[in-house]
Amino acid sequence: xxxxxxxxxxxxxxxxxxxxxxxxxxxxxxxxxxxxxxxxxxxxxxxxxxxxxxxxxxxxxxxxxxxxxxxxxxxxxxxxxxxxxxxxxxxxxxxxxxxxxxxxxxxxxxxxxxxxxxxxxxxxxxxxxxxxxxxxxxxxxxxxxxxxxxxxxxxxxxxxxxxxxxxxxxxxxxxxxxxxxxxxxxxxxxxxxxxxxxxxxxxxxxxxxxxxxxxxxxxxxxxxxxxxxxxxxxxxxxxxxxxxxxxxxxxxxxxxxxxxxxxxxxxxxxxxxxxxxxxxxxxxxxxxxxxxxxxxxxxxxxxxxxxxxxxxxxxxxxxxxxxxxxxxxxxxxxxxxxxxxxxxxxxxxxxxxxxxxxxxxxxxxxxxxxxxxxxxxxxxxxxxxxxxxxxxxxxxxxxxxxxxxxxxxxx
DNA sequence: ATGTCC
Numbered sequence: 001x002x003x004x005x006x007x008x009x010x011x012x013x014x015x016x017x018x019x020x021x022x023x024x025x026x027x028x029x030x031x032x033x034x035x036x037x038x039x040x041x042x043x044x045x046x047x048x049x050x051x052x053x054x055x056x057x058x059x060x061x062x063x064x065x066x067x068x069x070x071x072x073x074x075x076x077x078x079x080x081x082x083x084x085x086x087x088x089x090x091x092x093x094x095x096x097x098x099x100x101x102x103x104x105x106x107x108x109x110x111x112x113x114x115x116x117x118x119x120x121x122x123x124x125x126x127x128x129x130x131x132x133x134x135x136x137x138x139x140x141x142x143x144x145x146x147x148x149x150x151x152x153x154x155x156x157x158x159x160x161x162x163x164x165x166x167x168x169x170x171x172x173x174x175x176x177x178x179x180x181x182x183x184x185x186x187x188x189x190x191x192x193x194x195x196x197x198x199x200x201x202x203x204x205x206x207x208x209x210x211x212x213x214x215x216x217x218x219x220x221x222x223x224x225x226x227x228x229x230x231x232x233x234x235x236x237x238x239x240x241x242x243x244x245x246x247x248x249x250x251x252x253x254x255x256x257x258x259x260x261x262x263x264x265x266x267x268x269x270x271x272x273x274x275x276x277x278x279x280x281x282x283x284x285x286x287x288x289x290x291x292x293x294x295x296x297x298x299x300x301x302x303x304x305x306x307x308x309x310x311x312x313x314x315x316x317x318x319x320x321x322x323x324x325x326x327x328x329x330x331x332x333x334x335x336x337x338x339x340x341x342x343x344x345x346x347x348x349x350x351x352x353x354x355x356x357x358x359x360x361x362x363x364x365x366x367x368x369x370x371x372x373x374x375x376x377x378x379x380x381x382x383x384x385x386x387x388x389x390x391x392x393x394x395x396x397x398x399x400x401x402x403x404x405x406x407x408x409x410x411x
Numbered sequence: 412a413t414g415t416c417c
Contacts, residue, residue: 079412115414128413160416173412200413208417411412 005395006333008046014038018333019049022392024384025345026053033060036222042070044297048334050304051392052343052384058225061303064337067228068297073210073239074225075300076287078203080243081250082194083283083305084314084340085258086180086325086403090274091187096179096406100368103268104407107177110264111257113170113411128172128411129165136259137168140252144245148198151242155205158242162197167249168256171196172411174378177261179407180323188403189261189275190323192316193253194285199246206239247286254281278401280312280325284340292335299335307331307338307397315390315397316341318383319375320364322404324390326397338396342386348377355379369408378410 009017009031015038019026030053037059038047044066053062058074065075097103114128130137141164152158170177170193180188195202210227213219213235221227229236262275287300305313309330315338316323330336346354352373361371363380390399 077412082412115412157417162413171412175412194412197413201417204413204417 009034011035011038015043016046017049018046019053020334020393020396021049021051021053024051024388024392027055029055030060033058033223034063036226037063037065039222040226040228042067042228044068044295045293048337050337050339051389052303052339052341054343054345056302058223059302062339062343063302064304064335065300065302066292066297066335067300068295069231070228071236071239071287071298072226072228072300073203073206074227075302076203076243077285077302078200078207079194079285080199080203081247081283082285083250083254083281084190084192084316085254085279085281086188086190086314087258087275087279088182088277089187089189090277091269091271093181093185093187095269095271095273096187097268100407103179103265104368104409106264106268107261107407107409110260111168111170111177111409113172113175113409115172115411129162129169133165133168134260136256137164140256141167144249144252147245147248151202151238151245154238155202155242157205158198158201161201166196166198167253168260169196169253170257170409170411175411177257177409178405179265180403180405182401182403189258189265190314190316190403190405191254191257191261193250193257195246195250196253199250202242202246206235206242209235243287247283247288250283251281278312278325280314282306282313290335292332301337303340304337305340306336307334308336312400313338313397315339317386318342318380319369319378319408320367320380321383321386322402324399325401325403327400328397329395331396334396338393339389342383342389344382345384346382351377351379351382355381367405367408370410375410
C-alpha cells in the first residue's frame, strides 16, 4: 500500500508497519526484526519506522513501538533516557578564538568523559566519573535521591552502581559534547548522553527478569530480546518506576553537563554572553505513557524523538555532518515521532576495518576533535546520508535550524 | 553503553 509520506508493510499475523523510509536504504535484517516485533500480541495499532532505522538488539533502532498491557525492557535498551540537549547562545562565530584547541581542552577538563571502571587495575585513571563533584551535581542529586532510595528498596544491587558519581558525566561510544554554528553563525552548545552506569544496571536487570519470566511461563518468542513484562505484574510495576527514574536521571545528567559546559566556555571566552536563547532537551531512547487514537498506551521510542505539534527536537548528524533542530508536526500516524539521527549503514567493527585514520582526518576537516584510530567507527561514511533521512520525514518535522560542529569532544 | 562483583 502506498501513501504520500510512508509505506505500509504487514507480515502474516502481524500488526502493520508504517515506514517513513522513502529514498533511504533499509537492511533485510532490520525488516526481519520489524516483522518479529509486529507479531507481538500487545502492539497497539501499528509500529512506526523512522528513516534512520537499523539493526538493534531485539528490535530495530529508529522505531516507535506502542504497546497496550506490556512493556519490552530490551526495546528501551540499556542506555535508558539517552538523548540530546542543545542551547543557543548570544555568541557568534567571530567571538570564537582562531585556535579552538584550548576551548576543547577546557570542555574536556570540565566534563568527565570516557569509561570509569571500578576495578583496581584501572585506579588512577578513572576519568569518566567525578572525584569531587561540583555544586551543580549536588543540587541535581538532591532532586533524584528520594526516587533512587525507592527503587533501591526493590532492586538493592543498584546501590552498588555509579549513580551520584556519574551525574553530569558524558560516558563513551557515540556520546559527545559539541560547539556548533547555526545557519546565521550563532554559537550553540550541544551534547548527547544518557543515564550512565545506573541506567545501564536498571536496563540489564529488567531485561534479565523479563527473559526469566518468559521461561517460567513457557512463552516462546522469535527473539529472546523481545521478552516482555505484562501489566499487572510486580516486575512491570517495578520496571515502570525504575525506568522513569533513569529517564529523569538522564535528563538531569544533560542539564548538569550543559551548566558545566557553559562555565568552561566562560573560562576561555572573556566576552560576556547569554545562553538558552532557545533550548531543547529530548530523550531518544525511552518509554512513557501517552494518549494516542483515544487510548492511554505506552510508547517506546528506540532511537526516535517525540515530535508533537510545535515541540522542538534534535536530529544530530554524524561527526563531520550537519545536525538539525526540528519542530514537530504532530503527525499522529507516527505517534508524533521523528528520527534520532542519520542511522548507521555498517557496524562499528566494519567501519574500523574499512576506513583509516587518514579517511577520518579528511572527513572531519575543519572540526576541532579527536581524529585517532579509536574514533574511526564514528566516521561519517558509516552513517546514512542525513539529507536523504531528513527528506524522508518532511511529514513529521520542519527544520528550524541547521547546525555544523566546530568543536567536538568524544568520550 | 557500561564495566569486568551479572
